[in-house]
Amino acid sequence: xxxxxFEPGVPSPHMHDPHLHPPANAAKDAPSWxxxxxxxxxxxxxxxxxxxxxxxxxxxxxxxxxxxxxxxxEGKMPLGETFVQHIDRCLGCVxxxxxxxxxxxxxxxxxxxxxxxxxxxxxxxxxxxxxxxFYNKVIPNFRTLSFVxxxxxxxxxxxxxxLVRKSGLLKLMGVADLDKLSPQIDKEFFFSEIGKVFPxxxxxxxxxxxxxxxxxxxAFSHLNRxxxxxxxxxxIEVHIPEGQGCCGALHxxxxxxxxARALARHNINIFLGAxxxxxxxxxxxCGSNMKEYDDLLENDPAYLGRAKEFxxxxxxxxxxxxxxxxxxxxxxxxxxxxxxxxCHLANAQRIRTQPRELxxxxxxxxxxxxxxxxxxxxxxxxxxxxxxLSMKILEKKMEDVTSVSSxxxxxxxxxxxxxxxxxxxxxxxxxxxxxxxxxxDEAYGGN
Amino acid sequence: MDSSIIRQLRKIAGKEAVxxxxxxxxxxxxxxxxxxxxxxxxxxxxxxxxxxxxxxxxSDKKIPVVPRGAGTGLxxxxxxxxxxxxxxxxxxxxxxxxxxxxxxxxxxxxxVNLELSNATTKFGYYxxxxxxxxxxxxxxxxxxxxxxxxxxxxxxxxxxxxxGLEVVLPDGKVIELGGKAQDSTGLDLTGFxxxxxxxxxxxxxxxxxxxxxxxxxxxxxxxxxxxxxxxNTVVAITQSGVTPAALExxxxxxxxxxxxxxxxxxxxxxxxVLLIELEGMRETVNEQAEAVSAVCMQQKAREVRHAKDExxxxxxxxxxxxxxxxxxxxxxxxxxxxxxxxxxxxxxxLAEIERISKHYGLIIGNVFHAGDxxxxxxxxxxxxxxxxxENSRKAAKEIMACCLKxxxxxxxEHGVGLEKMGLMTAMFTEDDLExxxxxxxxxxxxxxxxxxxxxxxxxxxxxITGPLPKAKFEPVAGxxx
Ligand SMILES: Cc1cc2nc3c(=O)[nH]c(=O)nc-3n(C[C@H](O)[C@H](O)[C@H](O)COP(=O)(O)OP(=O)(O)OC[C@H]3O[C@@H](n4cnc5c(N)ncnc54)[C@H](O)[C@@H]3O)c2cc1C
Ligand code: SF4
Ligand code: SF4
Numbered sequence: 001x002x003x004x005x006f007e008p009g010v011p012s013p014h015m016h017d018p019h020l021h022p023p024a025n026a027a028k029d030a031p032s033w034x035x036x037x038x039x040x041x042x043x044x045x046x047x048x049x050x051x052x053x054x055x056x057x058x059x060x061x062x063x064x065x066x067x068x069x070x071x072x073x074e075g076k077m078p079l080g081e082t083f084v085q086h087i088d089r090c091l092g093c094v095x096x097x098x099x100x101x102x103x104x105x106x107x108x109x110x111x112x113x114x115x116x117x118x119x120x121x122x123x124x125x126x127x128x129x130x131x132x133x134f135y136n137k138v139i140p141n142f143r144t145l146s147f148v149x150x151x152x153x154x155x156x157x158x159x160x161x162x163l164v165r166k167s168g169l170l171k172l173m174g175v176a177d178l179d180k181l182s183p184q185i186d187k188e189f190f191f192s193e194i195g196k197v198f199p200x201x202x203x204x205x206x207x208x209x210x211x212x213x214x215x216x217x218x219a220f221s222h223l224n225r226x227x228x229x230x231x232x233x234x235x236i237e238v239h240i241p242e243g244q245g246c247c248g249a250l251h252x253x254x255x256x257x258x259x260a261r262a263l264a265r266h267n268i269n270i271f272l273g274a275x276x277x278x279x280x281x282x283x284x285x286c287g288s289n290m291k292e293y294d295d296l297l298e299n300d301p302a303y304l305g306r307a308k309e310f311x312x313x314x315x316x317x318x319x320x321x322x323x324x325x326x327x328x329x330x331x332x333x334x335x336x337x338x339x340x341x342x343c344h345l346a347n348a349q350r351i352r353t354q355p356r357e358l359x360x361x362x363x364x365x366x367x368x369x370x371x372x373x374x375x376x377x378x379x380x381x382x383x384x385x386x387x388x389l390s391m392k393i394l395e396k397k398m399e400d401v402t403s404v405s406s407x408x409x410x411x412x413x414x415x416x417x418x419x420x421x422x423x424x425x426x427x428x429x430x431x432x433x434x435x436x437x438x439x440x441d442e443a444y445g446g447n
Numbered sequence: 448m449d450s451s452i453i454r455q456l457r458k459i460a461g462k463e464a465v466x467x468x469x470x471x472x473x474x475x476x477x478x479x480x481x482x483x484x485x486x487x488x489x490x491x492x493x494x495x496x497x498x499x500x501x502x503x504x505x506s507d508k509k510i511p512v513v514p515r516g517a518g519t520g521l522x523x524x525x526x527x528x529x530x531x532x533x534x535x536x537x538x539x540x541x542x543x544x545x546x547x548x549x550x551x552x553x554x555x556x557x558x559v560n561l562e563l564s565n566a567t568t569k570f571g572y573y574x575x576x577x578x579x580x581x582x583x584x585x586x587x588x589x590x591x592x593x594x595x596x597x598x599x600x601x602x603x604x605x606x607x608x609x610x611g612l613e614v615v616l617p618d619g620k621v622i623e624l625g626g627k628a629q630d631s632t633g634l635d636l637t638g639f640x641x642x643x644x645x646x647x648x649x650x651x652x653x654x655x656x657x658x659x660x661x662x663x664x665x666x667x668x669x670x671x672x673x674x675x676x677x678x679n680t681v682v683a684i685t686q687s688g689v690t691p692a693a694l695e696x697x698x699x700x701x702x703x704x705x706x707x708x709x710x711x712x713x714x715x716x717x718x719x720v721l722l723i724e725l726e727g728m729r730e731t732v733n734e735q736a737e738a739v740s741a742v743c744m745q746q747k748a749r750e751v752r753h754a755k756d757e758x759x760x761x762x763x764x765x766x767x768x769x770x771x772x773x774x775x776x777x778x779x780x781x782x783x784x785x786x787x788x789x790x791x792x793x794x795x796x797l798a799e800i801e802r803i804s805k806h807y808g809l810i811i812g813n814v815f816h817a818g819d820x821x822x823x824x825x826x827x828x829x830x831x832x833x834x835x836x837e838n839s840r841k842a843a844k845e846i847m848a849c850c851l852k853x854x855x856x857x858x859x860e861h862g863v864g865l866e867k868m869g870l871m872t873a874m875f876t877e878d879d880l881e882x883x884x885x886x887x888x889x890x891x892x893x894x895x896x897x898x899x900x901x902x903x904x905x906x907x908x909x910x911i912t913g914p915l916p917k918a919k920f921e922p923v924a925g926x927x928x
Contacts, residue, residue, distance in 0.1 A: 040775035042479045043519040046583045047559045056491065056537040056557070057466075058474035058518070067474060082470040099582065101708055101772025 029115035029257050031069055031108070038104045039066045048099035050375045051089050054392045059086045062096035062106055069113045079120050087113050089389060091382055092253050093343035093375035107348060108295060114255025136259065190221035195242035198232050205235035205324060209271050211281040211290070213414075214246040220414050226441035227282045227317055233444040234327045243270050247281075249289035252296060264293045265303055268310050278315045282437050284413035287316045288348035316345060318412055318436055322354035329443035332363025337439070338406040339366060340397075340420060341373040342413035355412050355436045362443035367406040371397075378419035390419075398423045401431070408432040410439060448487035448530070452508060456490050456532070459500045464491040464538075475515070475533050479580075481782060482523035482865050486513070489533045495613060495621060495651040501534055502649065502895075503619030511898045512617075514645040516557065516588030519580040521783055522864030524591065524644050524900060531898075534649065536587050542566055543652070550657045551610065551627045556587025556650050563655070572657035575602040578860070579768040587650050593642030595860040597693040597767060598724070600818035602658065604860070606641040611654030614640060614647075617895040627654055639886075644862050645897040647890040661726035664692075665736050666754040666763055669721040669743040670714050674698055674801070674813075677719035678794035680746040681817045684723070685790060687742050689735050693724040694818030695767055698797075701774075701812040701825075708773040711762035717749070721817065722767055770814045771825065778810075778827040782839050785861040786850035790820040799849045800824055807838040821859030822850070847873075863901040871903055 043063050046052050051060040058064035065086060071077035087110065094107045123131070190212055200206075208231065216224050231238045248263035267290070271279050281287045291314050293307040300307075315323070337359055345351045352373070356366055377393030401409065401423070409420055409431055420433045448467060456465045466472060466489040476485040487510075492498045505512045513527035515535045527533045540557035547570045554563060560581040564573040577596035578584055584594070590612070595604040602608075611625035625637035640647055671677040677696055684694065697705065699718045706713040713720065721743070725735045740751045754760035766773075774781050788796050797813065800822075804811040810827040824846055828839040847857050847870060857863070857870045871880065883902045887894075 037779045038775050040479075040772060040781070041477055042580070042772045042775075043517055044580060044583045044769070044772055046517055046519075047562070048582070056535070056540070059471060064474045067477070068470075071473060077470055077473065080470075082468070101769030102775030103708065103773075104775075 028119060029112050029255075030073060031112040031116075035105055035109050035112070036066060036070055036073070038102050039063065039100075040102050041067070042102070044101060045096040045099040045104075048095045048374075050091060050093060050095065050377070050393045050396075051389065053396070054389065060089055062100075062104075065090055065113075066104070066106070066109060069109060072113075072116070079116065084117055084121055084123075087117060089386055091343070091375050091377070091379040091393075093379060094347040095343065095373065095375065098347050098373070107292075111252055111255065111257070114253070115257045116255070118255040118257075131254070185219055188221060190217040190224045193221075193224070193228075194240050194244065196240055198228050198238040198240075200235045200237045201232045202235050202327070204237060206277045207237040207239070207275075208320070209274070209276040209279045210238050210240045211247065211267075211271075211279060211283070211286060212240055212244065213281065213283050213286055216283060216414060220417075220435075223282060223414065223435050223438060226435075226446075227280075227437045229446070230321070230437055230440045230444055231280070231317070234321065234324070236324075239274065239276065241270050241273065245270075247286040247290050248296075249285045252289055252292070257296065260289075261296055261300070264290075264296050264307070265300075268293065268303060268306050271313075272306055272310060276313065278320050279310070279313045280315050280317045280320050282317045282412070282435065283415075284316060284342040284344035284349070285415060287314060288344040290314045291349060316349060316351055316354075316412070318345070318355040318358055319349070319351050321440075322357050326358065326361045326440075329362045329440070330445045331443055333439055333443050334363050335365065335407040336367050336405070337364040337408055337410045338369040338401065338404055339372060339436075340369060340376060340401075340409060340411040340416060342411055342416045343373075343375045343379070345412055346373045355410075358436055358440060359410060362440060364410075364439065367404050369404055369406075369409075370400045372400075374400075376416055376419045376423070378413075378415040394419060394423045394426075398427055402427065402429075406431070408434055410434050410436055412436045448532070452504070452510065452532075453488060455504055456488060456501065459504070460490050460492060460497050464493070465489070475518075476526070478515075478518040478520045478523060478525045480521040480523045480526075480861075480864070480866060482526050484526050484528050486527035486531050486533045487529050489535060491535045491538045493538050495615065498534065498536075498615045498649050498651050499619045499621055501532070502615050502617055505532060506618045506893065506895050509893065509895065511895055512649075513897050514587070514591070514649050516585030516591075517559070517580075517583050519584040520588060520592065520864065521785065521861040522858070522866040524862055524864035524897070525588075526865055536585065536649070536651075539587075539651065540585075545570065545657075546627070547572065547657075549627055550659075551654055552657055553611075553652065553654050554586055555652060556585060556590070558586050560584055560586055560589060567657055568660065570657075571660050573660055574608070574655060575599070575658040576605045576608055579771070581768070586653055586655070590641050590650050590653055591643065591645045592860065592862045595816065595819065595821065597695050597722075597764075597816060600694055600816065601690050601692045601726075606638055608656045608658075609637060609641050609653060610656060611652075612637050612640055612650055613652035615649045615651055617648070617891050617893070621651070622648070625654065642862075643887075644864060644901045646887055646901050648896065661692075663729040663732045664724065664726045664760070665732050666760045667721075667723040667725070667736060667739060667743075668713070668752045668754070668763060669723065669740075669748045670717045670750045670752070671719045671721075671747070672717070672749050673747075674719045674797050675794055676747040677721055678797050678817075680721060680743050680748065681793050682791050683742050683746050684739060685818065687738060689725075689739055691723050691735075691739065691818060692726040693722065694816070695722040696720070696793075696813070696815055696817035697722070697767070697770065698813040700810060701770055701814045704773045704777060704812065705766040705770050705814075707776060708769060709762055709766040711759065711766045712752075713763070713766060714750075722763060767814070771823075774812065774825055774827065778829070780828050780830040780836075780839075781812075782826045782828065782843055783861070784822065784824045784826065784843055784846055785858050786822045786824075786847055786855060787857075787859040788820045788822065788850050788853045788855035790818070792853040792855070793817060793820060796822065796849060796853060800846060803842050803845050803849075807842045809835065809838055809842055811842065816859070819859065820855065822846075865900055868899070868901060868903055871901075 045062040049062050096106045228238050248260035251260040291311050294311050297303045297307045376397045377390035424431050453467045472485050475489050476483045511531040512534050515525040515533050536556040539555035541555045544553040577598045578594040589605045593605045702713045703715050725732045743751045812825045815822045826839045828835040
């Protein structure tokens, strides 16, 4: 042990002291010292982190991840497999930001660390091919997305899925859990609605632009229709601007910041094209990402101002509706509902009370779910990429779900819905899992 | 670390439960304090039996072992050196029993403090010791440090709430101390083990008291224009005969930091505030609240506010409990002090700290358990500046010297650990330390467990059989001996 350690009252250099060690690994998007230096390594965030709760090791805690980012920046740790593994394991749920007294912007740190990985680390070939196909070909291009979705729909409906599931082939390939997590593809996609305007019903109270999302178009078109219906029933004129694209959330979370920036610029052009009161989404992940467009474009003077303007208008649909107040619903939903907070709503956007207010307003009896603000393990594509850990996190969530008695589970993000449904199915429960907007839609008589 | 040791550790705990690669060990080189050092291996125990096997192996091979909970310690207690094994208890995190009729709970050491309270409130009980780090620190760590918190003023620190322990001794032997009963027969070894900072044995199971939730709780916020008035109030309140459940003080600088974090309505222009909590039967609480408000006003409080609802009360406490961390918003580096002084000396000590702060030109924020006289001055500095770093160290020494001068102590609750071992000689006589060494040697004769922590490791410790030779201690510069 070093000598100084024994001298009374000698503070050894603070753990974050990159002044002394300028970043050795200065990738373009590497996290800055200002971002990292707010962490005082107090550890108060540990027990709020779902991966730490499952694994109980520092490497998979927020404090530990920040420390690793620092070490990589200072060139004391290689930008290698270990680092990538622990950063990959982060859900990006930012529960740590809520726990942190020091105001550490962990979400920004991890997105930059991921960019650093994308820019400076070579993943194994198979991962690269899959990631490239998914992020660059499928998601941003609605035509390819539509095609892939049709293939999946064929697989699901032709009886092939049943056959394959029965055959045990999936288990053999080790992807049985993954199969459960693939969303059910819709009969009719939502793409046909893009470009349309839906007039307000009754007295007009506002005019919004609706973000249709990417996966929502092919697997949750019902939810999108429900959202539009609830808005129009509330006197809102809903525009679904033509030309809109994927918001780039999955890209930003994966460290593909350039791709995310391109998508952000595109959407800013489209959505700021007309004078809307707000830009609304029903996907918490998209919303939280779109509220960060100004961070993404911080070094783009041509767009920064407009990114801020965009951010000011960006609203989660529950936030928007709670803000203007609901028109009296046609009927009350008299059921006991346990609400699971999506991380990207509760933690990233600090929206907790609004969805609950809406549920109460349509007559639901709210059942408080213990640890409702703890991640279910869905986290974008996490449940696919980190399947094993994700399932352990889901296991904890389901223990809480079964500890209360309710008629249904409600949440406000499709990723969470898919994950929770898998959890419900795994436990052989019959609990329906619904989006807040679907329940509101029922209260307004459906569309 | 020798690969055959790693192999044997893996055999005991499983492959995944042992870390030995530098990239992983690096994550165990810190706790929440200032010292850092990388261990030789980390092993995660899942059962008492595994702990016992690890200890047996370690004593056979004479390898030092350092227990670790959540690593929120502030005195380097969980830091290990290169040839040592860190034994993490974080995975032993089950609440084994909640015995409501007997007001006891039995827990594994890795249970997080707040989780125990969360699990028992539905029965109308909670676990009273509430260190500010309670949402992360483990009960095992609390036992080792004899942790206190804002609410230990009336209810006592960890030692007052632990009735039984299962402990693994350095040679792997498992012993039971105490139990569910209040008083143990024979020597009170439970009390002795609490606060031993992991130098006597590894705690693997803990029986704790559960405290009934009070019928009524009120929190007052007294606001002052001078630090001195606030300090005088602390003395006056305790003299008035009321013992608040908590009596905390924040100086104006801390108030501004905290308010930026929680937005609880702390007045940003105050020179100091007192956070006073009263609990018990509704009527008594209301009477006490009036009495305490009157004392505050007599002592020139500008205003006394009552938390208007439970939400605001929680927010005020959140602010207090996250105060250290909130400093990270304004200063890249800070050095947390932990000293104790007699309550009556609070005004003098604060004046002295003010002088030290001016002398070195460093901001020193004060947040502390005023009722206990347990100070936590936070010295802010910029580690880029060697002069400031040096001065922060000097200022710390002067503050500790001041605590000792007023008849206080060098640690209230954060422990001696690695950080303050050198100060032990300033606080204790040779004879005092001799006895401590002998006691430790009864349990941990070869200093296998947490060596070189808490009790200065004198060369002769290992061979004590007869009377101790007199040790020579070097006085620490700047400290009265
Ligand atoms: C923001 C902040 C606020 C704090 N506030 C307070 C406060 O109000 N009051 C207070 O008292 N402390 C406080 N602390 C200090 C710290 O949280 C406590 O000392 C806590 O008890 C440490 O618990 P831990 O699980 O993190 O232990 P660690 O830091 O992991 O270990 C601490 C010591 O305990 C030993 N140890 C751990 N587990 C065991 C075991 N099972 N058997 C034997 N030895 C063991 C270790 O070897 C080490 O010496 C604070 C710390 C921070 C960062
Ligand atoms: S709570 Fe914040 S400051 Fe403390 S270790 Fe976690 S991220 Fe760092
Ligand atoms: S974002 Fe979530 S998973 Fe990642 S470190 Fe923070 S709390 Fe843990």
